[in-house]
Amino acid sequence: MPSSVACACVCSMVQQCCSTSYETASGRCILNKRTSPETETADNSNVMMKIPDSISNHQPKDCSDLPPCTKSGVFEIYPDGTNKIDLYCDMDTAGGGWTVAVGPMGNDNLHILTKARNYVMRFEMQDFENNTAYAEEYQSFRVNNEASKYTVSFTGYMGTAGNGFENNNGMKFTTRDRDNDLHMYHCGLGQQGAWWYNACSQSTLNGIYKPEGTTGAKIIYWKTWRNTTLKATGMKIRPIN
Ligand SMILES: [Ca+2]
Incomplete structure (x- = not known):
């Protein structure tokens, strides 16, 4: 994972709760397959945000x-x-x-x-x-x-x-x-x-x-x-x- 990039979801509703991981090959944040919802939403910019490395390396x-x-x-x-x-x-x-x-x-x-x-x-x-x-x-x-x-x-x-x-x-x-x-x-x-x-x-x-x-x-x-x-x-x- 690049040192400056990590992923997390913004959970606006309980049903929208999710977590993500950074996919090196595509350079994108992707939703974890074990989380909900199981499909990526259309508007990534509203879902993904950067979080501190201290969390991503947890x-x-x-x-x-x-x-x-x-x-x-x-x-x-x-x-x-x-x-x-x-x-x-x-x-x-x-x-x-x-x-x-x-x-x-x-x-x-x-x-x-x-x-x-x-x-x-x-x-x-x-x-x-x-x-x-x-x-x-x-x-x-x-x-x-x-x-x-x-x-x-x-x-x-x-x-x-x-x-x-x-x-x-x-x-x-x-x-x-x-x-x-x-x-x-x-x-x-x-x-x-x-x-x-x-x-x-x-x-x-x-x-x-x-x-x-x-x-x-x-x-x-x-x-x-x-x-x-x-x-x-x-x-x-x-x-x-
Ligand atoms: Ca005994």
Whole structure:
């Protein structure tokens, strides 16, 4: 991007909200394909304006740093301000700005983010009849560092799924090959999951995907909502304020 040129939209109406990027080949500002409206308006001069480089060079630390009205999609995020990873941003659910904590978003990145800001974690789930529910662990959701075995902490709860994460507060992260839980046996092995097990848990969203109606331990579950295995789940974080 040329040092003197950057792009932004003037949003005269909510429906006209958009964001842009500078296309070097054409030398023009173009509307971001993930934003709304999806087509460029006829009169560019009324839509585009120059903004300071400090904004154009901005590297979002999480999805809440993206411009207003950005559509959901995969974006380049810099959790530690330096290293870039591609993460999915949910810009639709409950006001948007959610950084989806799956795939490349491991516990190290959750630690980097949650030590810097005060986050809400939102757990989402769907059963095989396509009913949905959520649980938000409010205020100061934090994943500690690797040395602490990624101990999780948080306060508060609200949601429709019940507080299935309640007894995970203060727990270390257990995987199938690392028993950090409080059970005399190994929750991660017995349940074939990776979670902040206590002894063991009312919830685990990283279990093995099983057919509709499956019960037992080795499933994806949130037992304050459903006893059977879940069809789809999500984990996403967003800063408070
Ligand atoms: Ca154990």
